[in-house]
Amino acid sequence: MGLIANIQRFSLHDGPGIRTTVFLKGCLLNCLWCQNPETLSGRPELMFTRRLCALCRLCERVCERQAHEFEDGVHRVRYELCAQCGKCVAACPAEALGIVGAEMSVGDVVDVVRKDRDFYERSGGGVTVSGGEALMQPDFALALLAACAREAIHTALDTSGYAPPEVFASFLDVVNLFLFDIKAIDEERHKRLAGADNAWILQNLKSIIGRGAPVIVRVPLVPGFNDDAEELRRMAEVVAALSPKPTVQLLPHHDYGRHKYEALGMSYRMPEETRRPAPESVEAAKAIFAQHGLTVIEEV
Numbered sequence: 001m002g003l004i005a006n007i008q009r010f011s012l013h014d015g016p017g018i019r020t021t022v023f024l025k026g027c028l029l030n031c032l033w034c035q036n037p038e039t040l041s042g043r044p045e046l047m048f049t050r051r052l053c054a055l056c057r058l059c060e061r062v063c064e065r066q067a068h069e070f071e072d073g074v075h076r077v078r079y080e081l082c083a084q085c086g087k088c089v090a091a092c093p094a095e096a097l098g099i100v101g102a103e104m105s106v107g108d109v110v111d112v113v114r115k116d117r118d119f120y121e122r123s124g125g126g127v128t129v130s131g132g133e134a135l136m137q138p139d140f141a142l143a144l145l146a147a148c149a150r151e152a153i154h155t156a157l158d159t160s161g162y163a164p165p166e167v168f169a170s171f172l173d174v175v176n177l178f179l180f181d182i183k184a185i186d187e188e189r190h191k192r193l194a195g196a197d198n199a200w201i202l203q204n205l206k207s208i209i210g211r212g213a214p215v216i217v218r219v220p221l222v223p224g225f226n227d228d229a230e231e232l233r234r235m236a237e238v239v240a241a242l243s244p245k246p247t248v249q250l251l252p253h254h255d256y257g258r259h260k261y262e263a264l265g266m267s268y269r270m271p272e273e274t275r276r277p278a279p280e281s282v283e284a285a286k287a288i289f290a291q292h293g294l295t296v297i298e299e300v
């Protein structure tokens with residue numbers, strides 16, 4: 001069984017063609033700008049969407065842990081008391097509450113993936129296993145990708161690369177395309193931004209490319225964090241030294257996932273002023289990678 005945060009059908013940004021993206025829960029990194037905070041924890045979690053709440057207090061009535069409090073017309077959720085029993089979710093008439101994280105078998109997920117087989121065939125799409133970091137649930141992710149590969153469904157793994165090399169290598173036979181993130185090349189900067197060093201990441205990248213795996217290196221471009229010319233130049237040097245040279249995709253920062261932090265009772269850690277990078281910054285970043293002989297794409 002795997003713990004699934006979400007299955008997104010008709011996804012257009014997680015690999016070639018029309019795809020079904022399976023988001024697994026759990027990640028060992030903790031990037032400051034993470035847009036999928038609901039996938040960080042490896043456990044189910046309660047989500048509360050305040051704007052939908054009708055203040056009917058039915059959740060308070062059914063919760064045995066007193067996790068819902070109301071004071072002066074404000075609904076406060078005490079996430080630390082929640083045991084994820086789901087009773088308040090079932091009681092809420094406004095769909096303001098949900099549990100993110102459902103246990104599913106490989107067969108359950110493949111049943112969902114199979115539904116769009118026609119779209120994959122027509123568009124050159126397939127399934128993308130993402131997270132969090134899918135390799136936090138290595139047995140499940142491997143079995144899921146192998147099951148899809150057996151059905152001739154194109155498989156992609158969207159990964160931070162942060163996994164023990166022996167675990168990472170075991171995915172080579174079942175993944176048709178790796179979407180491999182590099183967030184920073186400087187080790188200290190990587191620790192500061194992502195919560196861990198990048199030694200496994202760089203080792204895994206070199207190893208799979210050396211063994212012939214198709215890879216797209218994806219670089220989140222985050223103004224003020226990893227987009228200075230020196231950092232990008234060092235990143236381009238490392239990527240360009242790989243053989244064969246992988247294609248690079250730049251992912252300009254956005255904050256579309258920001259509302260999820262409040263829903264999970266988490267703090268959003270990015271500064272207010274960090275916005276999407278200006279088009280000229282993206283062009284400058286592209287130029288740095290291109291100067292190193294790398295092909296840079298905007299979409300896969």
Ligand code: SF4
Nearest residue numbers: 063082083085086088
């Ligand atoms: S999921 Fe259960 S424990 Fe958590 S807040 Fe709702 S009713 Fe209470």
Ligand code: SF4
Nearest residue numbers: 053054056057059092
């Ligand atoms: S049951 Fe739903 S709508 Fe009613 S107070 Fe609780 S969260 Fe709000």
